Amino acid sequence: MSAANTAESADFRGPLDITRAATVVLDAESTVIGWSPAAAELLGYEPAEALGRPLSAFLSVHPVGGTPPAAAAEASGVSEASGVSGAPASTGIGPPSLVGNEIHVAHARDGRELLVATATCPLPGGAADRGPGAPDRILVAAEVGELRHWESRLALLQGLATQSPVGLAIYDTDLRLTWCNTAYEREIGQPLAAFRGMRADELYGGGSFVTPGYPQTLDGVMHQVLDTGEPVLDLNFRAQQPSDPGRDHLWSCAYYRLEDAHGHVFGVCEDAFDVTDRYRVQERLALLVEAGRRIGTVLDVATTAEEIAEVAVPDFAATVRVDVTRAAMTGETAAVGSAADMSLLRVADRSEPGAATPDPGLPDPGLPTPGRPDPGGPDAGLPDDPGRPGPAAPDPALPDPDRPDAEGPDPGLPGTDRPDPGGPDPGLPDDPGRPGPGVPGPGLLDSGGPETGPPGPGVADPGPLDSADAETGPRGVSGSANSIGEDRHPYPPVVYPPGSPQHRSLSSGGLVLDEGTLVVPLRAGGGILGLVTFDRCAGPDASGRPPAPDRATTFDNGEVALADELAARAAVCIDNARRYTRERTASLALQRQLLPHHLPPQSAVRTAYRYLPADDVTGVGGDWFDVIPLSGTRVGLVVGDVVGHGLQAAATMGRLRTSVRAFAQLDMAPDELLTRLDDLVGQPAEEPPDAYGGAVETYDVTTGATCLYAVYDPVSRRCVMARAGHLPPAVVDPDGTVSFPDLPAGPPLGLGGLPFESMEFELPVGSLLALFTDGLVEARDHDISHGLDTLGRVLADRSASLEELCDRAVSELVPGGTSADDTALLLVRTRELDAERVAHWELSAEAVSVGRARELATGQLEAWGLEELVFATQLVVSELVTNAVRYAGGPLGLRLIRDRTLVCEVADTGHTSPHLRHSAEDDEGGRGLFIVAQLVQRWGTRYTPTGKTIWTEQALPPADGG
Numbered sequence: 001m002s003a004a005n006t007a008e009s010a011d012f013r014g015p016l017d018i019t020r021a022a023t024v025v026l027d028a029e030s031t032v033i034g035w036s037p038a039a040a041e042l043l044g045y046e047p048a049e050a051l052g053r054p055l056s057a058f059l060s061v062h063p064v065g066g067t068p069p070a071a072a073a074e075a076s077g078v079s080e081a082s083g084v085s086g087a088p089a090s091t092g093i094g095p096p097s098l099v100g101n102e103i104h105v106a107h108a109r110d111g112r113e114l115l116v117a118t119a120t121c122p123l124p125g126g127a128a129d130r131g132p133g134a135p136d137r138i139l140v141a142a143e144v145g146e147l148r149h150w151e152s153r154l155a156l157l158q159g160l161a162t163q164s165p166v167g168l169a170i171y172d173t174d175l176r177l178t179w180c181n182t183a184y185e186r187e188i189g190q191p192l193a194a195f196r197g198m199r200a201d202e203l204y205g206g207g208s209f210v211t212p213g214y215p216q217t218l219d220g221v222m223h224q225v226l227d228t229g230e231p232v233l234d235l236n237f238r239a240q241q242p243s244d245p246g247r248d249h250l251w252s253c254a255y256y257r258l259e260d261a262h263g264h265v266f267g268v269c270e271d272a273f274d275v276t277d278r279y280r281v282q283e284r285l286a287l288l289v290e291a292g293r294r295i296g297t298v299l300d301v302a303t304t305a306e307e308i309a310e311v312a313v314p315d316f317a318a319t320v321r322v323d324v325t326r327a328a329m330t331g332e333t334a335a336v337g338s339a340a341d342m343s344l345l346r347v348a349d350r351s352e353p354g355a356a357t358p359d360p361g362l363p364d365p366g367l368p369t370p371g372r373p374d375p376g377g378p379d380a381g382l383p384d385d386p387g388r389p390g391p392a393a394p395d396p397a398l399p400d401p402d403r404p405d406a407e408g409p410d411p412g413l414p415g416t417d418r419p420d421p422g423g424p425d426p427g428l429p430d431d432p433g434r435p436g437p438g439v440p441g442p443g444l445l446d447s448g449g450p451e452t453g454p455p456g457p458g459v460a461d462p463g464p465l466d467s468a469d470a471e472t473g474p475r476g477v478s479g480s481a482n483s484i485g486e487d488r489h490p491y492p493p494v495v496y497p498p499g500s501p502q503h504r505s506l507s508s509g510g511l512v513l514d515e516g517t518l519v520v521p522l523r524a525g526g527g528i529l530g531l532v533t534f535d536r537c538a539g540p541d542a543s544g545r546p547p548a549p550d551r552a553t554t555f556d557n558g559e560v561a562l563a564d565e566l567a568a569r570a571a572v573c574i575d576n577a578r579r580y581t582r583e584r585t586a587s588l589a590l591q592r593q594l595l596p597h598h599l600p601p602q603s604a605v606r607t608a609y610r611y612l613p614a615d616d617v618t619g620v621g622g623d624w625f626d627v628i629p630l631s632g633t634r635v636g637l638v639v640g641d642v643v644g645h646g647l648q649a650a651a652t653m654g655r656l657r658t659s660v661r662a663f664a665q666l667d668m669a670p671d672e673l674l675t676r677l678d679d680l681v682g683q684p685a686e687e688p689p690d691a692y693g694g695a696v697e698t699y700d701v702t703t704g705a706t707c708l709y710a711v712y713d714p715v716s717r718r719c720v721m722a723r724a725g726h727l728p729p730a731v732v733d734p735d736g737t738v739s740f741p742d743l744p745a746g747p748p749l750g751l752g753g754l755p756f757e758s759m760e761f762e763l764p765v766g767s768l769l770a771l772f773t774d775g776l777v778e779a780r781d782h783d784i785s786h787g788l789d790t791l792g793r794v795l796a797d798r799s800a801s802l803e804e805l806c807d808r809a810v811s812e813l814v815p816g817g818t819s820a821d822d823t824a825l826l827l828v829r830t831r832e833l834d835a836e837r838v839a840h841w842e843l844s845a846e847a848v849s850v851g852r853a854r855e856l857a858t859g860q861l862e863a864w865g866l867e868e869l870v871f872a873t874q875l876v877v878s879e880l881v882t883n884a885v886r887y888a889g890g891p892l893g894l895r896l897i898r899d900r901t902l903v904c905e906v907a908d909t910g911h912t913s914p915h916l917r918h919s920a921e922d923d924e925g926g927r928g929l930f931i932v933a934q935l936v937q938r939w940g941t942r943y944t945p946t947g948k949t950i951w952t953e954q955a956l957p958p959a960d961g962g
Contacts, residue, residue: 015142015150016101016119028136030055042116042141044109055139059104064115103144116141167251167272170258173265175199175222187274189243200270207239210250221255222268231256236279237272250279284562287315291566296573299580301329302347302491308532308570309350316562317518317534322348323494323502324522324530328574331582333527342506344530345491502531511564516553518560520567524575532567587647591621594654599627603899604635604714605828608802610810612823614775621822622649622705623773624657628664631942631951633714633833633899636664639771639826640707641726649822652702656681656749660709667942670709670722671758674746677707678724681750703750708771714833715897717765722758724749727777730788730795732768738792769828770795775821776813787813795827802827837898843881845890845908853881853894857904864898868957872935873904879928880906880950883914888947901937901953909947 013020022042025034031054035047043050043058050058106114122137160168160181167184171177176197180188188195188203195203200218208216214235215221225232233254241249254271295307305322312320323344327333496502505512505519509528512519516536522529536553555563599607605627613621622642630636638660642649659680663673681702708729710721721729725748728740744757763769770791777787794808805827814823839860843849857877861870877894884892888910897903916929933939936952943949 014154015146016117016140018138018140021140021142022116024050024055024058024139024141025135026055026137026139027132027134029132031132032058033133033135034138039141042108042114042143043106049109057107059106059116059118059141063102064105101147104141106141115144117144117147165273167270167274169200169270169272170267171200171222171270172267173226175219175268177203178267184272187241187243187272203242204237204239207237209235209237209253211235221253222270225255225257225268226265229257236275241274249274249276251275281558283315284558287311287562288565288569291569295570296576299577301574301577301581304570304573304577305348305530306350308566309348312534312566313350314352316559316566318537319351319533319535320348321346321350321533321535322530323533324491324574325528326493328529328578329491329581331578331580331585333525342528344494344496346494347491347530502533505531511560511567513555513560516555518555518563520563522567522571522574524571529571529574529578532563532570534563587650590647590654591650594650594657595624596626600629602627602629602635603633603831603833604712605637605830606802607829608806608827610806610823610825612775612810612814614820614822622653623775623822623824624653625771625824625826626657626661627826627828628661630664630711631667631940631953632895632903632905632949633897635712635714637710637712637721637769637771637826637828638664638707639726639773639824640705641773641775641822641824642702643704652705656702656705656707660707664709665940667940669758670711670720671756673709674707674722674724674749674756678747678749678752678756681705682752703748705749706773707749710769710771712763712769712828712830714831715838717762717830717832718760719763719769719830720758720760722746722756724756725751727772727774727784730768730770730772730791731763732770732792732795732798734764734766734798736796736798738796740788740792763830765830765832767830768795769830771826771828773822773824775823776809776825778821779813780820802829833897833899838895839897840893840895843890843892843894845885845888845892847885849885849892850878850881853877853906856894857896860896861902866898866902866957869902869954872954873902876904876932876935876952876954877906879932880904880952883928883950884908884910887912887914893949898956901955903951903953905949905951907944907947907949911943911948913941913948914950 015021020038022039023034023036024032024039027033031052032050033052035045035050039050040046045058101117101119104116104118106116108114118139118141120137120139123135160166162182164181165183167181167187169177169180169184176199177195178197180192185192200222204218207218209218209221211234214232215224218237221232221235231254235253235255237251237253238248239251240247251272252275253273256269257265258267258269259265291308291311294311296304297307298304301324305324308322309320324347326343326345329345329347496506501512501514501517501519505521506528509521509523511521518534520532520534522532534555536555595611599609607627609625611621611623611625613623622644623640624642625639626636628636628638638657640653640656640660642653642656656677659677660673663676668676704725706724706726708721708723708726710719710729712719721743723743724746728743730738730740732738741759741761743759746756747754772791774784777791778784779787790812791809794812795805797805797808800808806825809825810823839856841853841856843853854874854877857873858870861867861873873896881892881894884906888908890909893905893907895903895905895907897905914929916933932952936954939950939952941948941950
């Protein structure tokens with residue numbers, strides 16, 4: 001539509017207005033004496049043709065009382081449904097808006113009949129005083145359809161002024177109010193006459209536009225519209241409504257300039273619609289979107305609870321407290337039962353600055369309470385515990401830390417002062433922000449090793465993944481499991497008294513609204529995981545100030561629904577975190593059982609180790625290492641790598657490690673041990689059918705595993721090792737020379753096809769062995785050769801301790817703390833057993849050798865000051881030498897080793913192993929070996945290329961602890 005058409009359509013003169021209607025001047029005898037151009041246009045008669053003729057020649061004499069001709073109705077543009085025709089004459093013709101005007105049928109010159117509305121205006125003076133031809137009255141006529149159209153536009157203006165919910169106001173060029181509609185009057189709360197002439201900023205003081213890119217004041221926006229002539233649309237204006245003080249409202253405003261017919265500016269019009277409710281709904285929706293983005297970012301119960309509080313404060317509540325059941329924190333099933341059966345922990349407590357919202361219904365914290373110390377007593381005035389989360393506002397649901405009978409820290413939860421990392425129940429998962437029991441690192445397995453010495457008396461035995469040195473964390477970082485002071489439990493237990501909103505919510509299992517406090521349970525899986533308390537500061541804050549006037553102190557129905565939705569989403573995240581905690585706890589417990597708790601001190605070697613699983617979240621991997629004490633003070637060293645990582649790889653690693661330890665206790669040579677292990681892995685796994693009788697398809701991660709096994713003898717300083725597809729170890733001589741022995745490479749376990757070969761070599765005292773997996777030396781950004789060179793450079797430093805070498809190797813080869821593959825590193829520094837602690841004799845295979853052996857053993861024990869062991873050792877030597885003389889050939893060897901135990905060995909050339917048996921009452925023999933087994937701690941047989949060796953171990957007397 002063009003501008004001209006728009007201006008013409010905006011002509012609000014009525015169709016019966018004399019300036020535009022068909023006008024006829026009549027005399028007293030209804031003769032036409034005046035004929036306007038509009039009449040000529042309507043009926044087609046020129047003035048010369050109409051003047052002097054009676055009015056009845058153009059209009060029906062009487063008003064139309066029946067149905068007008070169809071042609072007339074169609075020409076008038078009035079439908080039957082409009083009600084213009086067909087109405088009884090007694091009730092008026094046409095629609096109600098036309099009542100008061102007469103409806104006539106007009107006869108056009110072209111023969112058409114038009115339905116017109118007429119109005120008559122008599123002229124001053126009486127008809128008797130006028131003669132023929134004198135003006136008596138004026139008649140105006142217009143088509144009924146045009147009149148109906150005009151009246152609908154008039155109704156529109158009337159509706160905007162009186163019925164529209166949109167506030168309309170007109171301001172002059174001085175920005176003073178000149179007119180407003182009824183909706184605007186309702187917003188102001190006064191009639192127009194009371195505030196006409198006031199400026200907009202006076203009516204809405206303190207308000208401002210929040211839409212960016214525009215002036216913030218009403219004057220600024222209106223001046224911009226007046227100056228530019230460009231209308232603006234949908235500007236959001238925030239202010240307090242004069243008729244509703246104390247509550248902020250938001251309006252969507254539009255402004256456009258007003259001009260007269262000549263283009264002169266005379267003001268600006270404002271359209272304002274209150275969108276406060278819609279805006280609050282959008283705010284709630286935005287809060288839900290923000291909650292979906294920020295809640296549940298990590299699979300940790302405590303972090304998720306903190307995220308709930310962070311999202312809700314201060315936009316939704318002044319204080320948010322999140323209490324989670326102890327079962328949910330430890331990963332157990334959601335609590336189902338009465339409130340008394342649910343032990344809650346305060347996990348998150350967040351308040352906006354200055355807010356103090358104690359739980360209603362609790363005793364005044366200023367009054368003495370049974371079981372609590374008197375506030376005026378000697379303990380009064382003590383500062384709040386720094387470890388307690390949340391503000392310093394009193395929370396009577398929390399037990400007083402000064403109560404003698406207050407519940408102490410729970411050893412099953414993180415951050416207690418009584419950790420038990422080595423116990424079977426590891427408790428809660430470690431805080432992701434600090435290393436804890438079982439997961440040093442991130443995921444870094446640290447070792448104290450014998451180099452730092454075993455734990456002293458009274459020191460708790462470290463857990464399977466912890467260092468023996470409790471003061472030294474991973475990579476030399478000092479810190480204990482709870483490094484934030486000596487505070488009490490970070491998640492204190494809470495107990496709500498009966499009648500409190502929280503207790504009522506626990507009892508009913510539903511949400512409870514109590515004035516400005518809203519308690520919503522965290523429900524998942526048919527059980528309750530905890531409570532979320534949303535509190536709005538209805539009273540004065542901690543400083544005595546009342547709440548802000550625009551701050552809601554209660555929750556409406558929409559906000560209750562929003563809180564319920566927030567709690568439902570949070571409950572799902574907490575339940576996922578609880579399930580993850582349970583799985584992670586099980587994984588860590590499995591890892592603790594599969595890997596060494598700590599490496600016991602050995603006379604043969606000193607050790608240190610590091611372990612970094614690729615899955616740093618669960619801390620479970622498929623690499624493993626072990627240090628196995630063997631007979632004759634020898635030690636077995638093993639490192640292995642299972643394909644893949646995660647829980648399945650860890651379980652496979654546990655099976656292989658157990659098998660290696662079992663084979664090692666049989667004193668097998670390294671090549672024989674790997675052969676037995678390869679046969680075991682190569683056997684097809686026989687899985688039972690599933691519940692439907694079908695076979696269970698499983699991926700066997702055992703096949704393809706690699707392993708390196710070495711045995712070191714501190715007496716001879718000889719080391720024998722073999723490998724199954726594993727990388728060779730690094731050997732560092734005492735002078736710092738690094739080498740990687742060309743150890744025969746056997747195939748990975750389970751593949752078969754090639755035999756395993758051993759290599760034996762002598763190691764100088766103080767040599768360093770480094771056993772590792774490929775995850776340490778291989779990475780995406782460099783190949784294995786580069787990693788081996790770096791490892792050799794690090795290990796060449798002879799001035800560093802084993803722990804320092806471990807830290808340097810990990811920091812340089814795995815700088816980020818994690819790698820694409822599991823990583824294990826075992827460092828071993830060799831020792832030599834002093835000659836004065838070993839005694840060896842050769843004997844002939846004769847009966848007299850038995851007595852000679854007893855004499856030699858007795859003399860050596862007396863020289864060592866072990867007279868208490870003489871009797872038992874004589875019986876052991878007599879039995880073993882006698883059996884060797886009787887059942888095997890010579891020469892015989894007798895060796896005594898004084899180490900942490902007394903080792904007695906008898907070697908012969910036979911290849912048959914004695915067996916322990918229970919003799920019958922009438923048997924004359926067969927009791928010797930049984931007696932020996934009762935006198936010693938353990939005994940066994942070790943095969944050698946020239947025969948076998950029977951060995952026993954006896955505990956040393958307490959006064960001589962070795």
